[in-house]
Amino acid sequence: MAVSTAKPPRVPSSSAKRRAGRSAPGGVGPGGLGIATLWLSVIVLLPLAAVTAKAFENGPGEFVDAINAPAARAALLVTLGVSLVVTVINVVLGTLIAWVLVRDEFRGKRIVNALIDLPFALPTIVASIVLLSLYGPQSPFDIHLNATRPGLVVALLFVTLPFVVRSVQPVLIEIDREVEEAAASLGASNRTIFLKIILPTLAPAVLGGAGLAFTRAIGEYGSVVLIGGGIPRETEVASQYIQKQFEIDRFANGAAISVALLIIAFVVLLGLRLVGSRAARREEAAR
Amino acid sequence: MTDIAPSADALHALVEGSGAINVGSHAIEVHGLEKHYGDYHALRDINLTIPSGSLTALLGPSGSGKSTLLRAIAGLEVPDGGTVIIGGSDVTYVPPQEREIGFVFQHYAAFKHMTVRDNVGFGPSIRKQPKAEIAKRVDELLEIVGLGGYQERYPSQLSGGQRQRMALARALAVHPKVLLLDEPFGALDAKVRDDLRQWLRQLQSETGVTTVLVTHDQEEALDVADHIAVLNEGRIEQWGSPREVYETPANTFVMSFLGPTAKLRGELVRPHDLVLSKRQIDDAVPVTVERVVHLGFEVRVELRDGESTDLSAQITRGEASRLELAVGDQIYVRPGLHVDPVAPDSAQPAPGLEKTSA
Numbered sequence: 012m013a014v015s016t017a018k019p020p021r022v023p024s025s026s027a028k029r030r031a032g033r034s035a036p037g038g039v040g041p042g043g044l045g046i047a048t049l050w051l052s053v054i055v056l057l058p059l060a061a062v063t064a065k066a067f068e069n070g071p072g073e074f075v076d077a078i079n080a081p082a083a084r085a086a087l088l089v090t091l092g093v094s095l096v097v098t099v100i101n102v103v104l105g106t107l108i109a110w111v112l113v114r115d116e117f118r119g120k121r122i123v124n125a126l127i128d129l130p131f132a133l134p135t136i137v138a139s140i141v142l143l144s145l146y147g148p149q150s151p152f153d154i155h156l157n158a159t160r161p162g163l164v165v166a167l168l169f170v171t172l173p174f175v176v177r178s179v180q181p182v183l184i185e186i187d188r189e190v191e192e193a194a195a196s197l198g199a200s201n202r203t204i205f206l207k208i209i210l211p212t213l214a215p216a217v218l219g220g221a222g223l224a225f226t227r228a229i230g231e232y233g234s235v236v237l238i239g240g241g242i243p244r245e246t247e248v249a250s251q252y253i254q255k256q257f258e259i260d261r262f263a264n265g266a267a268i269s270v271a272l273l274i275i276a277f278v279v280l281l282g283l284r285l286v287g288s289r290a291a292r293r294e295e296a297a298r
Numbered sequence: 299m300t301d302i303a304p305s306a307d308a309l310h311a312l313v314e315g316s317g318a319i320n321v322g323s324h325a326i327e328v329h330g331l332e333k334h335y336g337d338y339h340a341l342r343d344i345n346l347t348i349p350s351g352s353l354t355a356l357l358g359p360s361g362s363g364k365s366t367l368l369r370a371i372a373g374l375e376v377p378d379g380g381t382v383i384i385g386g387s388d389v390t391y392v393p394p395q396e397r398e399i400g401f402v403f404q405h406y407a408a409f410k411h412m413t414v415r416d417n418v419g420f421g422p423s424i425r426k427q428p429k430a431e432i433a434k435r436v437d438e439l440l441e442i443v444g445l446g447g448y449q450e451r452y453p454s455q456l457s458g459g460q461r462q463r464m465a466l467a468r469a470l471a472v473h474p475k476v477l478l479l480d481e482p483f484g485a486l487d488a489k490v491r492d493d494l495r496q497w498l499r500q501l502q503s504e505t506g507v508t509t510v511l512v513t514h515d516q517e518e519a520l521d522v523a524d525h526i527a528v529l530n531e532g533r534i535e536q537w538g539s540p541r542e543v544y545e546t547p548a549n550t551f552v553m554s555f556l557g558p559t560a561k562l563r564g565e566l567v568r569p570h571d572l573v574l575s576k577r578q579i580d581d582a583v584p585v586t587v588e589r590v591v592h593l594g595f596e597v598r599v600e601l602r603d604g605e606s607t608d609l610s611a612q613i614t615r616g617e618a619s620r621l622e623l624a625v626g627d628q629i630y631v632r633p634g635l636h637v638d639p640v641a642p643d644s645a646q647p648a649p650g651l652e653k654t655s656a
């Protein structure tokens with residue numbers, strides 16, 4: 012019998028075994044990861060893949076043609092322009108509303124705070140009817156926004172109100188007041204404190220909220236359908252154009268515009284996230 | 299400590315630029331200051347005069363109003379009554395921005411999204427000073443606080459002690475008339491706290507910037523301060539040098555807050571002022587030895603008198619071995635000859651206040 016000169020088989024130490032079997036602190040482990048992946052696939056990836064497949068059903072040439080059709084391009088441009096305006100207004104007013112809700116004391120603050128989310132609960136078509144009755148041809152205030160782009164903006168502002176407010180609010184609550192006091196003791200005016208100290212801290216939350224508001228706005232259908240009136244090249248937004256394509260059985264065209272919206276949304280969200288996380292990472296690093 | 303000791307040159311530069319030295323006058327005066335939070339009376343008729351160039355500690359238990367007083371001096375809190383005077387002018391209703399102060403918080407209050415350089419340069423930069431000048435001053439200050447070479451780091455990449463030194467540099471960057479520190483070392487561990495305390499003491503005495511330090515740690519106050527104001531329940535109980543407040547406390551509160559006490563015949567004395575004897579002596583109280591604890595340099599002797607009241611005496615090792623104390627021994631104890639024991643509840647007006655008010 013030959014004397015074995017081979018190294019003894021490596022017995023994994025118990026601590027190594029334990030390490031291998033466990034996820035990093037704060038992780039969810041393979042089970043959690045699996046569920047998350049499955050969920051995302053079923054709820055997000057599969058539908059998106061189906062839409063994309065439909066869009067390219069007749070080849071990439073048809074896809075480009077569908078997007079380049081004058082009416083389609085006009086609808087996309089109207090959608091983007093209006094959504095951009097809505098997002099900018101949201102960034103300013105959403106931040107202001109969050110500020111008032113966090114920093115100011117007034118009667119009925121809790122009620123106002125609860126009201127912010129209500130636009131989410133109202134079926135969007137109802138929102139459209141209500142806005143039409145208020146700002147349409149029979150407007151009691153003599154404000155006529157029906158079939159105008161400002162009408163689209165108002166409708167979209169209504170449905171996107173909570174996004175910036177709700178993402179800024181918790182960050183604002185957490186801001187360390189002593190940091191502001193330190194800036195004040197160094198001579199900074201309230202304006203300077205807001206611009207140089209508070210805003211950079213809020214930026215990731217503001218950008219996150221802006222991204223949500225923008226993507227919601229470009230896909231919105233219900234709330235704009237009546238007040239906008241769907242006038243081609245004027246107030247017809249992408250979702251209305253898509254619906255029209257579906258009505259005349261041009262499903263691939265509709266899918267192509269949808270994919271264009273998806274790509275725009277993805278690029279915008281990714282861009283905002285990158286800008287936002289640059290600031291956030293500095294603060295979080297090594298904490 | 300050597301790594302953060304201020305260099306003489308750098309300190310000299312700092313003093314040159316600072317309008318802080320104005321020896322002989324009072325940097326801060328507080329008269330009849332009152333502050334309420336709802337029903338709570340947080341400051342009661344506070345009168346305090348802080349000489350230029352001194353380091354004064356506001357010492358007191360939690361909730362005694364130390365931070366409130368410091369914040370009122372800084373303008374971060376508006377008092378209900380009384381006046382605050384800094385450098386001779388009434389600033390009671392002047393916002394903090396215009397008080398020319400430096401304020402350091404317990405939890406650093408760093409601008410997390412800015413580098414160390416931008417943190418320290420914040421004050422000068424909003425004063426629109428030329429960039430090159432700011433950079434020079436920042437480098438100089440960082441050298442002084444021992445953070446040379448850390449310019450490009452973010453606060454999250456610094457230790458607690460380093461963050462607090464950055465906060466100090468940031469406060470000093472605007473040439474403050476007074477430097478206000480609210481428990482600046484409270485969040486740090488004991489060793490770092492000790493080092494920074496000594497370092498602050500050195501920085502302060504060499505720069506001469508009038509400094510007010512809030513602390514609830516009597517050792518810290520006794521260690522670094524020229525003057526101590528002892529606060530309790532929104533009042534100043536006593537104002538004086540560390541020796542005065544320790545050796546001639548105005549009342550039992552100050553006596554017991556500044557160090558350990560023992561009760562002998564109903565009077566409070568310091569345990570190290572007790573004299574033990576095996577023989578009956580005049581004025582001595584008979585006691586039984588309950589326990590002898592050797593604490594390195596000193597020995598604590600726990601005693602019980604005839605009325606079963608416990609007290610402890612602090613004696614030197616030599617003394618202890620001379621007495622050959624054993625548990626159960628019957629001995630005699632009296633206050634040392636040089637001590638004036640404080641009768642309980644002799645709440646007199648704080649003697650230090652008269653002496654120092656303008």
Ligand SMILES: Nc1ncnc2c1ncn2[C@@H]1O[C@H](COP(=O)(O)OP(=O)(O)OP(=O)(O)O)[C@@H](O)[C@H]1O
Pocket residue numbers: 335338340358359360361362363364365366367514
């Ligand atoms: N903004 C406020 N609103 C209500 N009460 C307050 C406020 N700030 C302080 N107080 C109360 O005033 C009293 C004094 O507070 P202060 O912060 O000055 O105490 P302190 O001596 O600094 O204590 P600590 O050592 O715990 O920091 C406390 O009882 C506190 O509860």
Ligand SMILES: [Mg+2]
Pocket residue numbers: 364365366480
């Ligand atoms: Mg405090």
